[in-house]
Amino acid sequence: RNIKEKLAIAKKAVSFLKAGETIMLDESSTALALTDFLPREMQLKVVTASLLVAQKLAKHENHELIQLGGSLDKVSMSFHGILTELMVSRLRIDRFFFSAKGIDAAQGASEPSEERARMKQHVIQYSKWNCALLDSSKIGIKADYFFISPREIDVFISDKKAKGKNLEEFEKVSIDTYG
Numbered sequence: 001r002n003i004k005e006k007l008a009i010a011k012k013a014v015s016f017l018k019a020g021e022t023i024m025l026d027e028s029s030t031a032l033a034l035t036d037f038l039p040r041e042m043q044l045k046v047v048t049a050s051l052l053v054a055q056k057l058a059k060h061e062n063h064e065l066i067q068l069g070g071s072l073d074k075v076s077m078s079f080h081g082i083l084t085e086l087m088v089s090r091l092r093i094d095r096f097f098f099s100a101k102g103i104d105a106a107q108g109a110s111e112p113s114e115e116r117a118r119m120k121q122h123v124i125q126y127s128k129w130n131c132a133l134l135d136s137s138k139i140g141i142k143a144d145y146f147f148i149s150p151r152e153i154d155v156f157i158s159d160k161k162a163k164g165k166n167l168e169e170f171e172k173v174s175i176d177t178y179g
Contacts, residue, residue, distance in 0.1 A: 003033075005135040005159035010034040012157050013097055013133055019043050021094040024123055025053050027078035027116070028099030030133040032056065038063065047091060049079040049119065066091070073115065080115040085122045096127035102141025103134050108150050110143035117145035129154045136161035 010033035017023065019042050025031040027050040035056040038044065042062060048054055049068040057065050070084030098120055100109035109132055111117040124130055124147070132153050139162055 002135040002137060002159070005161070006030045006033045006133075007036075008159055009133050009135060009157045011037050013131060014038060016095065016129075016131060016155065017042065017044065018094075021045070022047060022092050023095045023097065024048065024088075024093045024127065025050065026096075026098040026120060026123075027053070027073075027076040028133070030099045030135070031097055034097060034133070047088075047093060049084055051077045051079075073113075076113075076116065078116075080119045084119060088123055088126055091126065093123065093127040095129045095131060096123050097131045097133055098123075099133045100138065100147070101143035102138045103132060103156070104140065104142050104146075105150060107142065107146050108148045108153070109134070110141075110146045112143040112145070114145050117143075117147040121147040124148055124152060132156040135159050 006029060009030055013034050014037045022045040024047040025034060032052055035053055038060065040060055040062060045064045045066065046057055047066045047068065054065060054067045057063055068079050068084045068087045070079035071081040072079055101111050103109045130148065130153055136159050139158065
């Protein structure tokens with residue numbers, strides 16, 4: 001869904017990268033799209049719990065890949081659980097790029113899965129900078145488990161259709177819209 005928008009969001013997200021950083025990509029389709037735009041000449045350390053993201057990055061020579069392990073969620077093809085969280089707690093994460101089922105201006109981003117929400121919440125504890133990558137169809141949507149408040153989001157990147165979705169409610173969040 002919304003492939004054109006997700007590609008535009010992903011393309012903009014890479015503009016925030018700096019050489020030598022350690023970044024974390026979640027299991028979302030938008031993070032997967034971001035792998036297509038990672039500058040291959042830029043030295044990066046990429047951390048992910050997603051098998052699909054890891055598979056796409058496995059042949060990128062300048063990107064050191066750290067695959068997190070744990071219990072496999074066969075729907076998202078990503079790992080979660082105590083082992084995954086322990087690995088995250090041992091890493092420096094400069095930037096966390098994530099998506100969600102929905103985002104609400106008052107409560108933040110949410111997921112329908114308790115495990116995915118808990119994993120993302122855990123990463124946020126260790127990340128220096130958090131970037132929400134959500135297309136406009138997710139604005140105003142509330143899933144069951146909130147994992148990040150609006151004030152913890154450093155940048156929220158969405159598509160052009162987001163401009164008609166009461167973005168003024170996100171007044172303390174830097175919002176960029178593209179696509």
